Amino acid sequence: MKVILGFIPLLDCASLVVAAERGFAAEEGLELALVRETSWANIRDRVVVGHFDAAHMLGPMTVASTLGIGHVRVPVIAPFALGLGGNAITVSLRLWEQMVKEGATAGAAPAVQASALKRAVQRRSGPLTFAMVYPFSCHNYELRYWLAAGGVDPDRDVRLVVIPPPFLVDALRAGQIDGFCVGEPWNSVAVQAGVGTIVVPTTAIWPSSPEKVLGCRLEWAQRHPKQLAALQRALYRASVWCENRENHAELGKLLGQPRYVGAPADLLHRALSGQLTLTTGAEPVQFDDFFTPAGHNATFPWVSHALWFYEQMLRWKQIEFAANQVAAVRATYRPDLYRAALASVAPDIPVEDTKIERFFDGGTFDPRTFETQR
Amino acid sequence: MADATLRILLVDQNVTRASILEEGLREAGYTNVSVVRDMQNLLRRIVDADPDVIFIDLENPNRDVLEQMFQVSRCVQRPIAMFVDHSDTDMIRAAVESGVGAYVVDGLRKERVKSILDMAVSRFNAFSQLRDERDRAKQELEDRKTIERAKGILMKERGLSEEAAYGLLRKAAMNENRRVAEVAQSVVTAARLLK
Numbered sequence: 147m148k149v150i151l152g153f154i155p156l157l158d159c160a161s162l163v164v165a166a167e168r169g170f171a172a173e174e175g176l177e178l179a180l181v182r183e184t185s186w187a188n189i190r191d192r193v194v195v196g197h198f199d200a201a202h203m204l205g206p207m208t209v210a211s212t213l214g215i216g217h218v219r220v221p222v223i224a225p226f227a228l229g230l231g232g233n234a235i236t237v238s239l240r241l242w243e244q245m246v247k248e249g250a251t252a253g254a255a256p257a258v259q260a261s262a263l264k265r266a267v268q269r270r271s272g273p274l275t276f277a278m279v280y281p282f283s284c285h286n287y288e289l290r291y292w293l294a295a296g297g298v299d300p301d302r303d304v305r306l307v308v309i310p311p312p313f314l315v316d317a318l319r320a321g322q323i324d325g326f327c328v329g330e331p332w333n334s335v336a337v338q339a340g341v342g343t344i345v346v347p348t349t350a351i352w353p354s355s356p357e358k359v360l361g362c363r364l365e366w367a368q369r370h371p372k373q374l375a376a377l378q379r380a381l382y383r384a385s386v387w388c389e390n391r392e393n394h395a396e397l398g399k400l401l402g403q404p405r406y407v408g409a410p411a412d413l414l415h416r417a418l419s420g421q422l423t424l425t426t427g428a429e430p431v432q433f434d435d436f437f438t439p440a441g442h443n444a445t446f447p448w449v450s451h452a453l454w455f456y457e458q459m460l461r462w463k464q465i466e467f468a469a470n471q472v473a474a475v476r477a478t479y480r481p482d483l484y485r486a487a488l489a490s491v492a493p494d495i496p497v498e499d500t501k502i503e504r505f506f507d508g509g510t511f512d513p514r515t516f517e518t519q520r
Numbered sequence: 521m522a523d524a525t526l527r528i529l530l531v532d533q534n535v536t537r538a539s540i541l542e543e544g545l546r547e548a549g550y551t552n553v554s555v556v557r558d559m560q561n562l563l564r565r566i567v568d569a570d571p572d573v574i575f576i577d578l579e580n581p582n583r584d585v586l587e588q589m590f591q592v593s594r595c596v597q598r599p600i601a602m603f604v605d606h607s608d609t610d611m612i613r614a615a616v617e618s619g620v621g622a623y624v625v626d627g628l629r630k631e632r633v634k635s636i637l638d639m640a641v642s643r644f645n646a647f648s649q650l651r652d653e654r655d656r657a658k659q660e661l662e663d664r665k666t667i668e669r670a671k672g673i674l675m676k677e678r679g680l681s682e683e684a685a686y687g688l689l690r691k692a693a694m695n696e697n698r699r700v701a702e703v704a705q706s707v708v709t710a711a712r713l714l715k
Binding site for chain 2: 186218309464
Protein backbone atom coordinates (compact mmCIF):
# COMPACT_ATOMS: atom_id res chain seq x y z
CA MET A 147 0.00 0.00 0.00
CA LYS A 148 1.44 3.29 -1.04
CA VAL A 149 1.02 6.32 1.22
CA ILE A 150 2.12 9.79 0.11
CA LEU A 151 3.36 12.06 2.90
CA GLY A 152 4.32 15.71 2.69
CA PHE A 153 6.96 17.19 4.99
CA ILE A 154 8.87 20.39 5.70
CA PRO A 155 12.64 20.17 6.25
CA LEU A 156 12.80 20.36 10.05
CA LEU A 157 14.23 18.18 12.81
CA ASP A 158 10.84 16.75 13.72
CA CYS A 159 10.17 15.19 10.33
CA ALA A 160 12.56 12.54 11.75
CA SER A 161 9.99 9.81 12.42
CA LEU A 162 8.59 10.04 8.89
CA VAL A 163 12.06 9.75 7.38
CA VAL A 164 13.05 6.87 9.65
CA ALA A 165 9.79 5.01 9.03
CA ALA A 166 10.50 5.18 5.31
CA GLU A 167 14.27 4.56 5.44
CA ARG A 168 14.73 2.03 8.24
CA GLY A 169 12.08 -0.51 7.31
CA PHE A 170 9.35 0.36 9.85
CA ALA A 171 6.85 1.21 7.12
CA ALA A 172 7.79 -1.84 5.06
CA GLU A 173 7.16 -4.08 8.10
CA GLU A 174 3.60 -2.79 8.08
CA GLY A 175 3.24 -3.40 4.35
CA LEU A 176 3.44 0.30 3.56
CA GLU A 177 5.44 2.03 0.89
CA LEU A 178 5.99 5.63 1.97
CA ALA A 179 6.58 8.33 -0.63
CA LEU A 180 7.94 11.41 1.13
CA VAL A 181 7.48 14.72 -0.65
CA ARG A 182 9.45 17.73 0.57
CA GLU A 183 7.47 20.96 0.54
CA THR A 184 8.46 24.60 0.65
CA SER A 185 5.64 26.16 2.66
CA TRP A 186 3.09 25.20 5.31
CA ALA A 187 0.35 26.60 3.10
CA ASN A 188 1.34 24.10 0.40
CA ILE A 189 1.24 21.26 2.93
CA ARG A 190 -2.27 22.25 3.98
CA ASP A 191 -3.54 22.67 0.41
CA ARG A 192 -2.08 19.43 -0.83
CA VAL A 193 -3.57 17.52 2.09
CA VAL A 194 -6.93 19.21 1.52
CA VAL A 195 -7.07 18.47 -2.22
CA GLY A 196 -5.76 14.93 -1.76
CA HIS A 197 -2.26 15.14 -3.27
CA PHE A 198 -0.95 13.95 0.07
CA ASP A 199 -2.61 11.20 2.08
CA ALA A 200 -1.16 12.70 5.24
CA ALA A 201 1.57 15.12 6.22
CA HIS A 202 3.98 16.52 8.80
CA MET A 203 1.75 19.35 10.02
CA LEU A 204 1.77 22.11 12.57
CA GLY A 205 -0.56 21.06 15.39
CA PRO A 206 -2.61 24.28 15.30
CA MET A 207 -2.92 24.01 11.52
CA THR A 208 -5.17 20.95 11.84
CA VAL A 209 -7.45 22.97 14.12
CA ALA A 210 -7.40 25.99 11.77
CA SER A 211 -8.35 23.80 8.79
CA THR A 212 -11.13 22.11 10.74
CA LEU A 213 -12.54 25.51 11.72
CA GLY A 214 -11.90 27.01 8.27
CA ILE A 215 -9.85 30.03 9.36
CA GLY A 216 -8.38 31.85 6.37
CA HIS A 217 -9.06 28.91 4.11
CA VAL A 218 -11.75 26.43 3.14
CA ARG A 219 -13.17 24.48 6.03
CA VAL A 220 -12.03 20.89 5.64
CA PRO A 221 -12.02 18.57 8.65
CA VAL A 222 -8.42 17.53 9.25
CA ILE A 223 -7.47 15.22 12.08
CA ALA A 224 -4.36 14.58 14.16
CA PRO A 225 -4.30 10.88 15.08
CA PHE A 226 -0.59 10.88 16.03
CA ALA A 227 1.89 13.46 17.34
CA LEU A 228 5.42 13.78 15.98
CA GLY A 229 7.18 14.44 19.27
CA LEU A 230 7.47 17.09 21.96
CA GLY A 231 9.60 20.24 21.98
CA GLY A 232 12.38 21.05 19.54
CA ASN A 233 11.79 24.82 19.33
CA ALA A 234 13.73 27.73 20.74
CA ILE A 235 13.71 31.51 20.77
CA THR A 236 16.80 33.20 19.35
CA VAL A 237 17.66 36.91 19.31
CA SER A 238 20.16 39.04 17.42
CA LEU A 239 23.53 39.82 19.03
CA ARG A 240 22.48 43.45 19.36
CA LEU A 241 19.25 42.68 21.20
CA TRP A 242 21.06 40.08 23.33
CA GLU A 243 23.59 42.71 24.38
CA GLN A 244 20.73 45.00 25.46
CA MET A 245 19.08 42.12 27.32
CA VAL A 246 22.32 41.21 29.11
CA LYS A 247 22.55 44.79 30.41
CA GLU A 248 19.06 44.24 31.84
CA GLY A 249 19.94 41.00 33.61
CA ALA A 250 19.66 38.24 31.00
CA THR A 251 22.25 35.47 31.11
CA ALA A 252 22.85 32.54 28.78
CA GLY A 253 20.71 29.59 29.83
CA ALA A 254 18.69 31.54 32.43
CA ALA A 255 15.04 30.71 33.17
CA PRO A 256 12.39 32.08 30.79
CA ALA A 257 11.05 34.49 33.45
CA VAL A 258 14.51 36.07 33.86
CA GLN A 259 14.97 36.44 30.10
CA ALA A 260 11.46 37.85 29.62
CA SER A 261 11.92 40.52 32.32
CA ALA A 262 15.23 41.51 30.76
CA LEU A 263 13.53 41.80 27.40
CA LYS A 264 10.76 43.91 28.88
CA ARG A 265 13.28 46.38 30.31
CA ALA A 266 15.16 46.44 27.01
CA VAL A 267 11.88 47.17 25.21
CA GLN A 268 11.13 50.04 27.61
CA ARG A 269 14.47 51.63 26.80
CA ARG A 270 13.98 51.67 23.06
CA SER A 271 11.66 53.59 20.82
CA GLY A 272 9.66 51.65 18.28
CA PRO A 273 8.66 48.01 18.33
CA LEU A 274 10.97 45.03 17.95
CA THR A 275 10.46 42.67 15.03
CA PHE A 276 10.22 38.98 15.78
CA ALA A 277 9.67 36.25 13.23
CA MET A 278 7.94 32.90 13.42
CA VAL A 279 7.00 30.39 10.78
CA TYR A 280 3.24 30.45 10.40
CA PRO A 281 0.27 32.20 12.03
CA PHE A 282 -1.25 28.89 13.19
CA SER A 283 1.79 27.37 14.86
CA CYS A 284 3.06 26.49 18.31
CA HIS A 285 5.96 28.84 17.57
CA ASN A 286 3.60 31.79 17.28
CA TYR A 287 1.69 30.89 20.44
CA GLU A 288 4.74 29.98 22.55
CA LEU A 289 6.51 33.19 21.58
CA ARG A 290 3.40 35.26 22.33
CA TYR A 291 2.85 33.47 25.64
CA TRP A 292 6.42 34.13 26.77
CA LEU A 293 6.35 37.78 25.68
CA ALA A 294 2.98 38.46 27.29
CA ALA A 295 3.91 36.70 30.55
CA GLY A 296 6.99 38.93 30.73
CA GLY A 297 4.89 42.06 30.25
CA VAL A 298 5.75 42.60 26.58
CA ASP A 299 2.68 43.09 24.40
CA PRO A 300 3.15 40.84 21.35
CA ASP A 301 1.01 43.13 19.20
CA ARG A 302 2.06 46.57 20.46
CA ASP A 303 5.68 46.22 21.58
CA VAL A 304 6.57 43.70 18.92
CA ARG A 305 5.88 43.36 15.24
CA LEU A 306 5.41 39.67 14.50
CA VAL A 307 6.16 38.54 10.97
CA VAL A 308 6.40 35.22 9.18
CA ILE A 309 9.68 34.19 7.59
CA PRO A 310 10.32 30.68 6.23
CA PRO A 311 12.91 28.83 8.37
CA PRO A 312 15.72 28.70 5.78
CA PHE A 313 15.63 32.54 5.47
CA LEU A 314 15.61 33.34 9.19
CA VAL A 315 19.36 33.39 9.72
CA ASP A 316 19.91 35.78 6.81
CA ALA A 317 17.12 38.04 8.05
CA LEU A 318 18.71 38.14 11.50
CA ARG A 319 22.13 38.88 10.00
CA ALA A 320 20.71 41.66 7.83
CA GLY A 321 18.99 43.27 10.83
CA GLN A 322 15.52 42.82 9.33
CA ILE A 323 14.43 41.06 12.51
CA ASP A 324 15.52 41.17 16.15
CA GLY A 325 14.67 37.57 16.95
CA PHE A 326 12.64 34.50 16.06
CA CYS A 327 10.99 31.36 17.35
CA VAL A 328 11.64 28.29 15.22
CA GLY A 329 12.34 24.57 15.40
CA GLU A 330 15.84 23.16 15.21
CA PRO A 331 18.26 23.16 13.50
CA TRP A 332 17.65 26.81 12.63
CA ASN A 333 18.42 28.28 16.08
CA SER A 334 21.75 26.46 16.16
CA VAL A 335 22.48 27.52 12.59
CA ALA A 336 22.13 31.17 13.69
CA VAL A 337 24.47 30.62 16.64
CA GLN A 338 26.99 28.80 14.49
CA ALA A 339 26.86 31.61 11.92
CA GLY A 340 27.69 34.07 14.73
CA VAL A 341 24.53 36.15 14.29
CA GLY A 342 22.30 35.09 17.19
CA THR A 343 21.99 33.86 20.76
CA ILE A 344 19.51 31.23 21.89
CA VAL A 345 17.51 32.84 24.71
CA VAL A 346 15.31 29.97 25.76
CA PRO A 347 14.13 26.59 24.48
CA THR A 348 10.33 26.62 24.37
CA THR A 349 10.14 23.46 26.48
CA ALA A 350 11.20 25.80 29.32
CA ILE A 351 8.16 27.97 28.58
CA TRP A 352 5.71 25.10 28.25
CA PRO A 353 7.16 21.82 29.57
CA SER A 354 6.15 18.82 27.45
CA SER A 355 4.94 21.21 24.77
CA PRO A 356 3.76 19.58 21.56
CA GLU A 357 4.90 20.46 18.07
CA LYS A 358 4.10 18.76 14.76
CA VAL A 359 1.51 16.09 14.23
CA LEU A 360 0.62 13.65 11.54
CA GLY A 361 -2.32 15.37 9.88
CA CYS A 362 -4.76 13.92 7.36
CA ARG A 363 -8.25 14.61 6.10
CA LEU A 364 -10.96 13.05 8.25
CA GLU A 365 -12.43 11.67 5.07
CA TRP A 366 -9.13 9.91 4.15
CA ALA A 367 -8.92 8.38 7.64
CA GLN A 368 -12.46 7.07 7.32
CA ARG A 369 -11.82 5.59 3.90
CA HIS A 370 -8.44 4.03 4.78
CA PRO A 371 -8.57 2.96 8.43
CA LYS A 372 -6.13 0.09 7.89
CA GLN A 373 -3.52 2.23 6.15
CA LEU A 374 -3.79 4.86 8.85
CA ALA A 375 -3.39 2.32 11.67
CA ALA A 376 -0.40 0.75 9.88
CA LEU A 377 1.09 4.21 9.43
CA GLN A 378 0.60 5.03 13.12
CA ARG A 379 2.34 1.79 14.13
CA ALA A 380 5.24 2.40 11.72
CA LEU A 381 5.63 5.96 12.95
CA TYR A 382 5.47 4.87 16.58
CA ARG A 383 8.30 2.36 16.10
CA ALA A 384 10.27 4.92 14.12
CA SER A 385 9.81 7.47 16.93
CA VAL A 386 11.17 5.00 19.49
CA TRP A 387 14.14 4.38 17.18
CA CYS A 388 14.70 8.16 16.90
CA GLU A 389 14.72 8.55 20.66
CA ASN A 390 17.47 5.97 21.22
CA ARG A 391 20.74 7.84 21.81
CA GLU A 392 22.69 5.14 19.99
CA ASN A 393 20.90 6.11 16.79
CA HIS A 394 21.38 9.88 17.04
CA ALA A 395 24.60 10.10 15.05
CA GLU A 396 23.13 8.00 12.24
CA LEU A 397 19.87 9.96 12.35
CA GLY A 398 21.75 13.26 12.16
CA LYS A 399 23.47 12.05 8.99
CA LEU A 400 20.25 10.70 7.50
CA LEU A 401 18.32 13.92 8.11
CA GLY A 402 21.28 16.02 6.99
CA GLN A 403 20.90 14.80 3.41
CA PRO A 404 19.71 17.51 1.02
CA ARG A 405 16.53 15.61 0.17
CA TYR A 406 15.47 15.70 3.83
CA VAL A 407 16.49 18.58 6.12
CA GLY A 408 19.72 19.52 4.35
CA ALA A 409 21.54 20.96 7.39
CA PRO A 410 24.90 20.03 8.97
CA ALA A 411 24.64 16.52 10.47
CA ASP A 412 26.48 17.53 13.66
CA LEU A 413 23.98 20.33 14.41
CA LEU A 414 21.09 17.90 13.92
CA HIS A 415 22.85 15.34 16.10
CA ARG A 416 23.30 17.87 18.88
CA ALA A 417 19.68 19.02 18.72
CA LEU A 418 18.57 15.38 18.94
CA SER A 419 20.69 14.97 22.07
CA GLY A 420 19.54 18.27 23.61
CA GLN A 421 23.07 19.71 23.43
CA LEU A 422 22.53 23.32 22.47
CA THR A 423 25.27 25.88 21.99
CA LEU A 424 23.53 29.04 23.19
CA THR A 425 26.08 31.67 22.24
CA THR A 426 28.66 31.56 19.49
CA GLY A 427 31.83 29.80 20.59
CA ALA A 428 30.44 28.64 23.95
CA GLU A 429 30.39 25.05 25.19
CA PRO A 430 27.12 23.22 24.53
CA VAL A 431 24.61 23.08 27.38
CA GLN A 432 22.55 19.96 28.03
CA PHE A 433 18.76 20.45 27.95
CA ASP A 434 17.00 17.28 28.98
CA ASP A 435 13.85 16.64 26.98
CA PHE A 436 14.67 19.39 24.49
CA PHE A 437 13.23 17.23 21.73
CA THR A 438 11.40 14.06 22.66
CA PRO A 439 10.32 11.91 19.72
CA ALA A 440 8.65 9.09 21.68
CA GLY A 441 9.03 9.15 25.50
CA HIS A 442 6.56 10.80 27.93
CA ASN A 443 3.72 9.85 25.56
CA ALA A 444 5.22 12.25 23.01
CA THR A 445 3.25 10.67 20.17
CA PHE A 446 -0.13 10.76 21.95
CA PRO A 447 -2.52 13.38 20.50
CA TRP A 448 -3.75 15.11 23.67
CA VAL A 449 -7.08 16.84 23.14
CA SER A 450 -5.92 19.46 25.67
CA HIS A 451 -3.31 20.55 23.11
CA ALA A 452 -6.00 21.19 20.50
CA LEU A 453 -8.10 23.11 23.04
CA TRP A 454 -5.12 25.19 24.16
CA PHE A 455 -4.41 26.12 20.52
CA TYR A 456 -8.03 27.16 20.17
CA GLU A 457 -7.75 29.29 23.29
CA GLN A 458 -4.69 31.00 21.75
CA MET A 459 -6.60 31.63 18.52
CA LEU A 460 -9.25 33.38 20.65
CA ARG A 461 -6.72 35.17 22.85
CA TRP A 462 -4.85 36.63 19.90
CA LYS A 463 -8.04 37.36 17.96
CA GLN A 464 -7.47 35.02 15.06
CA ILE A 465 -11.06 33.85 15.45
CA GLU A 466 -14.19 34.78 17.40
CA PHE A 467 -15.64 32.32 19.87
CA ALA A 468 -18.62 30.23 18.81
CA ALA A 469 -19.97 27.51 21.10
CA ASN A 470 -20.20 24.93 18.33
CA GLN A 471 -16.48 25.27 17.60
CA VAL A 472 -15.42 23.57 20.82
CA ALA A 473 -16.73 20.16 19.76
CA ALA A 474 -15.09 20.55 16.33
CA VAL A 475 -11.76 21.42 17.97
CA ARG A 476 -11.98 18.42 20.30
CA ALA A 477 -12.74 16.11 17.38
CA THR A 478 -9.59 17.27 15.55
CA TYR A 479 -7.27 15.37 17.88
CA ARG A 480 -8.00 11.64 17.85
CA PRO A 481 -6.68 9.75 20.89
CA ASP A 482 -9.34 7.10 20.13
CA LEU A 483 -7.68 6.25 16.83
CA TYR A 484 -4.29 6.28 18.54
CA ARG A 485 -5.43 3.76 21.17
CA ALA A 486 -7.10 1.53 18.61
CA ALA A 487 -4.01 1.36 16.41
CA LEU A 488 -1.35 1.12 19.11
CA ALA A 489 -3.00 -0.86 21.92
CA SER A 490 -0.70 -3.84 21.44
CA VAL A 491 2.36 -1.80 20.44
CA ALA A 492 2.81 1.18 22.77
CA PRO A 493 3.07 0.71 26.53
CA ASP A 494 1.25 2.99 28.99
CA ILE A 495 -1.14 4.72 26.62
CA PRO A 496 -3.00 7.42 28.59
CA VAL A 497 -6.62 6.59 29.38
CA GLU A 498 -7.59 10.25 29.63
CA ASP A 499 -7.93 12.42 26.50
CA THR A 500 -6.88 15.63 28.22
CA LYS A 501 -4.48 16.76 30.90
CA ILE A 502 -3.78 20.02 32.68
CA GLU A 503 -1.12 21.97 30.79
CA ARG A 504 1.35 23.93 32.92
CA PHE A 505 3.48 26.93 31.98
CA PHE A 506 6.67 28.55 33.28
CA ASP A 507 4.89 31.49 34.90
CA GLY A 508 2.70 29.25 37.06
CA GLY A 509 -0.17 29.54 34.60
CA THR A 510 -2.24 26.43 33.94
CA PHE A 511 -4.69 25.44 31.26
CA ASP A 512 -7.42 23.15 32.49
CA PRO A 513 -9.56 22.00 29.56
CA ARG A 514 -12.48 21.22 31.89
CA THR A 515 -12.78 24.72 33.30
CA PHE A 516 -12.08 26.17 29.85
CA GLU A 517 -15.20 24.52 28.55
CA THR A 518 -17.46 25.35 31.46
CA GLN A 519 -16.31 28.95 31.65
CA ARG A 520 -17.04 29.67 28.03
CA MET B 521 -16.47 39.33 -20.50
CA ALA B 522 -13.30 40.41 -18.76
CA ASP B 523 -13.80 42.56 -15.73
CA ALA B 524 -11.21 45.27 -16.36
CA THR B 525 -11.79 46.94 -13.03
CA LEU B 526 -10.37 44.02 -11.04
CA ARG B 527 -6.91 44.63 -9.65
CA ILE B 528 -4.69 41.59 -9.92
CA LEU B 529 -1.35 41.09 -8.19
CA LEU B 530 1.00 38.37 -9.27
CA VAL B 531 3.83 37.25 -6.95
CA ASP B 532 6.26 35.08 -8.87
CA GLN B 533 10.04 34.89 -8.79
CA ASN B 534 10.09 33.17 -12.16
CA VAL B 535 10.25 35.96 -14.72
CA THR B 536 9.17 33.83 -17.68
CA ARG B 537 6.14 32.36 -15.98
CA ALA B 538 5.10 35.74 -14.57
CA SER B 539 5.19 37.30 -18.01
CA ILE B 540 3.28 34.40 -19.59
CA LEU B 541 0.45 34.92 -17.12
CA GLU B 542 0.58 38.68 -17.22
CA GLU B 543 0.38 38.60 -21.00
CA GLY B 544 -2.58 36.22 -20.90
CA LEU B 545 -4.46 38.39 -18.46
CA ARG B 546 -3.83 41.55 -20.46
CA GLU B 547 -4.90 39.88 -23.70
CA ALA B 548 -8.10 38.83 -21.98
CA GLY B 549 -8.77 42.43 -21.07
CA TYR B 550 -7.57 42.54 -17.46
CA THR B 551 -5.51 45.66 -17.69
CA ASN B 552 -4.91 46.17 -14.01
CA VAL B 553 -2.15 43.66 -13.39
CA SER B 554 0.93 44.22 -11.23
CA VAL B 555 3.79 41.79 -10.81
CA VAL B 556 6.06 41.41 -7.76
CA ARG B 557 9.25 39.49 -8.44
CA ASP B 558 11.46 40.22 -5.47
CA MET B 559 10.30 39.71 -1.93
CA GLN B 560 11.68 42.94 -0.50
CA ASN B 561 8.89 45.17 0.76
CA LEU B 562 6.24 42.64 -0.19
CA LEU B 563 3.77 44.16 2.25
CA ARG B 564 4.33 47.67 0.92
CA ARG B 565 3.72 46.44 -2.62
CA ILE B 566 0.51 44.69 -1.62
CA VAL B 567 -0.79 47.75 0.19
CA ASP B 568 0.05 49.94 -2.81
CA ALA B 569 -1.54 47.60 -5.33
CA ASP B 570 -4.61 47.02 -3.11
CA PRO B 571 -5.47 43.94 -5.15
CA ASP B 572 -8.78 42.11 -5.49
CA VAL B 573 -7.02 38.91 -6.50
CA ILE B 574 -3.51 37.70 -5.66
CA PHE B 575 -1.69 34.85 -7.31
CA ILE B 576 1.52 33.30 -5.96
CA ASP B 577 3.50 30.39 -7.35
CA LEU B 578 3.56 27.37 -5.07
CA GLU B 579 7.33 26.93 -5.28
CA ASN B 580 7.63 30.19 -3.43
CA PRO B 581 8.36 29.66 0.28
CA ASN B 582 7.15 33.20 0.85
CA ARG B 583 3.63 31.96 0.46
CA ASP B 584 3.49 31.58 4.25
CA VAL B 585 4.60 35.20 4.58
CA LEU B 586 1.68 36.23 2.42
CA GLU B 587 -0.81 34.21 4.47
CA GLN B 588 0.38 35.86 7.67
CA MET B 589 -0.15 39.29 6.11
CA PHE B 590 -3.72 38.34 5.34
CA GLN B 591 -4.22 37.09 8.88
CA VAL B 592 -3.12 40.35 10.40
CA SER B 593 -5.98 42.24 8.83
CA ARG B 594 -4.71 45.69 9.66
CA CYS B 595 -1.77 45.06 7.32
CA VAL B 596 -4.00 45.18 4.27
CA GLN B 597 -6.91 47.50 3.68
CA ARG B 598 -9.36 44.73 2.94
CA PRO B 599 -9.44 41.18 4.30
CA ILE B 600 -8.02 38.68 1.86
CA ALA B 601 -8.39 34.94 2.06
CA MET B 602 -7.99 31.85 0.08
CA PHE B 603 -11.42 30.83 -1.17
CA VAL B 604 -13.46 30.37 1.96
CA ASP B 605 -16.58 28.74 0.60
CA HIS B 606 -16.48 24.97 0.91
CA SER B 607 -17.77 24.59 -2.66
CA ASP B 608 -14.54 26.19 -3.86
CA THR B 609 -12.51 23.05 -3.26
CA ASP B 610 -12.55 22.19 -6.98
CA MET B 611 -11.14 25.60 -7.83
CA ILE B 612 -8.43 25.13 -5.25
CA ARG B 613 -7.63 21.67 -6.60
CA ALA B 614 -7.22 22.95 -10.14
CA ALA B 615 -5.04 25.81 -8.92
CA VAL B 616 -2.83 23.66 -6.70
CA GLU B 617 -2.40 21.08 -9.44
CA SER B 618 -1.15 23.75 -11.82
CA GLY B 619 1.16 25.20 -9.17
CA VAL B 620 -0.54 28.45 -8.32
CA GLY B 621 -2.00 29.72 -5.05
CA ALA B 622 -4.95 32.09 -5.42
CA TYR B 623 -6.34 34.56 -2.89
CA VAL B 624 -9.31 36.86 -3.27
CA VAL B 625 -10.64 39.77 -1.33
CA ASP B 626 -13.38 38.73 1.03
CA GLY B 627 -16.84 39.18 -0.42
CA LEU B 628 -15.80 39.12 -4.06
CA ARG B 629 -18.28 36.96 -5.92
CA LYS B 630 -16.98 33.71 -7.29
CA GLU B 631 -18.24 34.38 -10.81
CA ARG B 632 -16.07 37.48 -11.01
CA VAL B 633 -12.98 35.47 -10.19
CA LYS B 634 -13.61 32.22 -12.02
CA SER B 635 -12.38 33.28 -15.47
CA ILE B 636 -9.22 34.88 -14.04
CA LEU B 637 -8.45 31.76 -12.09
CA ASP B 638 -9.08 29.59 -15.17
CA MET B 639 -6.66 31.81 -17.06
CA ALA B 640 -4.01 31.51 -14.36
CA VAL B 641 -4.42 27.74 -14.20
CA SER B 642 -4.11 27.26 -17.96
CA ARG B 643 -1.11 29.59 -18.21
CA PHE B 644 0.65 27.87 -15.32
CA ASN B 645 -0.05 24.52 -16.96
CA ALA B 646 1.32 25.81 -20.26
CA PHE B 647 4.46 26.98 -18.48
CA SER B 648 4.99 23.62 -16.76
CA GLN B 649 4.61 21.89 -20.09
CA LEU B 650 7.18 24.20 -21.64
CA ARG B 651 9.54 23.57 -18.78
CA ASP B 652 9.04 19.80 -18.95
CA GLU B 653 9.77 19.88 -22.67
CA ARG B 654 12.86 21.98 -22.13
CA ASP B 655 14.07 19.68 -19.35
CA ARG B 656 13.45 16.67 -21.55
CA ALA B 657 15.33 18.23 -24.46
CA LYS B 658 18.21 19.06 -22.15
CA GLN B 659 18.24 15.53 -20.78
CA GLU B 660 18.23 14.05 -24.29
CA LEU B 661 21.16 16.19 -25.27
CA GLU B 662 23.08 15.12 -22.15
CA ASP B 663 22.23 11.47 -22.85
CA ARG B 664 23.45 11.73 -26.43
CA LYS B 665 26.75 13.22 -25.31
CA THR B 666 27.28 10.47 -22.73
CA ILE B 667 26.48 7.74 -25.26
CA GLU B 668 28.91 9.28 -27.75
CA ARG B 669 31.62 9.31 -25.10
CA ALA B 670 30.96 5.68 -24.08
CA LYS B 671 30.99 4.57 -27.73
CA GLY B 672 34.34 6.31 -28.16
CA ILE B 673 35.76 4.48 -25.15
CA LEU B 674 34.52 1.08 -26.34
CA MET B 675 35.79 1.69 -29.88
CA LYS B 676 39.23 2.58 -28.57
CA GLU B 677 39.57 -0.02 -25.81
CA ARG B 678 38.00 -2.95 -27.61
CA GLY B 679 38.67 -2.03 -31.20
CA LEU B 680 34.99 -2.02 -32.15
CA SER B 681 33.22 -0.24 -34.92
CA GLU B 682 30.84 2.55 -33.91
CA GLU B 683 27.87 0.38 -34.73
CA ALA B 684 29.18 -2.57 -32.70
CA ALA B 685 29.99 -0.31 -29.75
CA TYR B 686 26.43 0.99 -29.71
CA GLY B 687 25.09 -2.56 -30.07
CA LEU B 688 27.09 -3.61 -27.02
CA LEU B 689 25.67 -0.73 -24.92
CA ARG B 690 22.17 -1.52 -26.06
CA LYS B 691 22.50 -5.20 -25.26
CA ALA B 692 23.85 -4.48 -21.78
CA ALA B 693 21.00 -2.05 -21.18
CA MET B 694 18.42 -4.64 -22.22
CA ASN B 695 19.98 -7.34 -20.04
CA GLU B 696 20.13 -5.11 -16.99
CA ASN B 697 16.80 -3.44 -17.63
CA ARG B 698 18.41 -0.01 -17.66
CA ARG B 699 18.46 2.88 -20.09
CA VAL B 700 21.24 2.97 -22.69
CA ALA B 701 22.31 6.36 -21.31
CA GLU B 702 22.66 4.87 -17.83
CA VAL B 703 24.88 2.05 -19.07
CA ALA B 704 26.88 4.59 -21.07
CA GLN B 705 27.34 6.65 -17.91
CA SER B 706 28.68 3.56 -16.09
CA VAL B 707 31.17 2.98 -18.90
CA VAL B 708 32.34 6.60 -18.75
CA THR B 709 32.67 6.47 -14.95
CA ALA B 710 34.50 3.14 -15.00
CA ALA B 711 36.90 4.38 -17.67
CA ARG B 712 37.67 7.44 -15.59
CA LEU B 713 38.35 5.31 -12.50
CA LEU B 714 40.58 2.93 -14.41
CA LYS B 715 42.66 5.66 -15.93
